[in-house]
Amino acid sequence: MYSEQDIDLLREKGITEAQIDAQLHHFQTGFPYLPIEAAASVEKGIMRVTEEMEEFYLNAWCDYLKSEKKMIKFVPASGAASRMFKDIYAFLDADYEEPSTAVEKTFFAQLTQFAFFVSLDETCKDIFGKGAEELCHEGRYKEVVAALLYPEGLNYGNMPKGLLLFHKYPEGNRTPLGEHLTEGTLYAKNSKNEVNVHFTVSAEHKEMFELLVAARKLNYEFKLGASFSVTYSIQKPATDTIAVDMSNRPFRDEDGTLLFRPGGHGALIENLNDLDADILFVKNIDNVVPDRLKENEAHYKKLLAGILVTMQQRAFAYLRKLELAGVTAEELDEMLAFTENELCITYPGTFETDESLKIYLKRKLDRPFRVCGMVKNEGEPGGGPFIVVNADGTSSLQILESSQINKHDAKAMNAFKNGSHFNPVDLVCGVKRYQDDKFDLAKFVDPNTGFISHKSKNGKELKALELPGLWNGAMSDWNTIFVEVPVSTFNPVKSVNDLLRPEHQS
Secondary structure: OOOOOHHHEEEEEEEEOOHHHHHHHHHHHHOOOOEEEOOOOOHHHHHHHHHHHHHHHHHHHHHHOOOOOOOEEEOOOOEEEEHHHHHHHHHHHOOOOOOOOHHHHHHHHHHHEEEHHHHHHHHHHHHHOHHHHHHHOOHHHHHHHHHOOOOOOOOOOHOOOOOOOOOOOOOOOOOHHHHHHHHHHHHHHOOOOOOEEEEEHHHHHHHHHHHHHHHHHHHEEEEEEEHHEEEEEEOOHHHHOOOOOOOOOEOOOOOEEEOOOOOOOHHHHHHHHOOOEEEEEEEEOOOOOOHHHHHHHHHHHHHHHHHHHHOOOOOHHHHHHHOOOOHHHHHHHHHHHHHHHHHOOEEEOOOOOOHHHHHHHHHOOOOOEEEEEEEEOOOOOOOOEEEEOOOOOOOEEEEEEHHOOOOOOOHHHHHHHHHOOEEOOOEEOOOEEEOOOOOOOOHHHHHOOOEEEEEEEEEEEEEEEEEEOOOOOOOHHHHHHHHEEOHHHOOOOOOOOOOHHHHOOO
């Protein structure tokens, strides 16, 4: 089936024929839907923290920061900015010259409010001899857009989102990269004033990230009183997945080469697994705010982290007790109640012996922990929190995307439509075992939670396989706690005009 050229390509990527065969099988059979018991809610599955408990958890995180444990802020940052400018690209291709749609009119009417305006204005002067506003007054709107998006100008259409100017400051405007470094000092700075930040980037943009950090790092350290350790990783070629044609046969380019595509953000579980840390904060590159709003963001990050270390330490204490010979029936009942009430794990049967209960408790407690912020659903896109039946018959908390839900299952669709909260990708993860060694995170992925999407290449339709999502199936077998946080902690920039929202203005 595979030519020598194919085998060479597989070797280069570090992919085996068995992996390809498994992927082709998924294209043939599809992925099973997950059985849903209900949407998680504050009545069951989502913790709503009282003021009294909030102080307790914040103090728990403050104490943890004084330890020798290592924290890393993990930021997926390989996303290109091109999707941010989808509507502005459409204007360039339109058969009219003046702004026509609401998006276009808003963009040009408030052009000076963007943090990148000064750079754009200077670029327009260099290219056209006139500033951006003057060009707009002359009706030369498309030349302004070209100066913003094309390589001859600022090249924002081909830049990573993390390196665009997002927010205005008197001392110099700031990119999401700079905002993440600044934010990290507020909740992830250890007792030595060190802040560890890790960006996952695309190979072609890695040097650009490194150059910007090198240029700004000392200024940030001086201003913020912190020492930054900034590291990077690239999505591994071995996590690429094969594409197929509409008949589920391997898709080949015009030269006969097999076509592979990035496996989606689920591939980043490998990057996460490579990091040596006790606690990992996970947050998307575009979910940042100016300094005036950062204290609110940091407050809830510390709250989530405090809940994580508190629950994790309880699990550790139980696991150590399970190693002893004299565990009482009352202690076992307490541990089972912890898994049911705090971790929302339900076992459908009964335990015939204390020994079978011990085995179950060890298996459920000795897993990575994650605490996920959940905001009330106000129509924003994002995965939702659900109570799901697992392969072993237990039910537990999972984050699901709409593609994982059976549209023909009335119960599942009712739960999906009536869900009260959604996931803004706001995670704090505990990835060390109670013996202080690292978990192998690859062992906690549910491989049956990927999905198939439809794409095209050179005008030909194809199917692409997405790996289990980073905060979905890639963390399927983790201990999960959902915590309600305010919507004010969720401020993504999906479209360029989102930067005009009050949350992104000075």
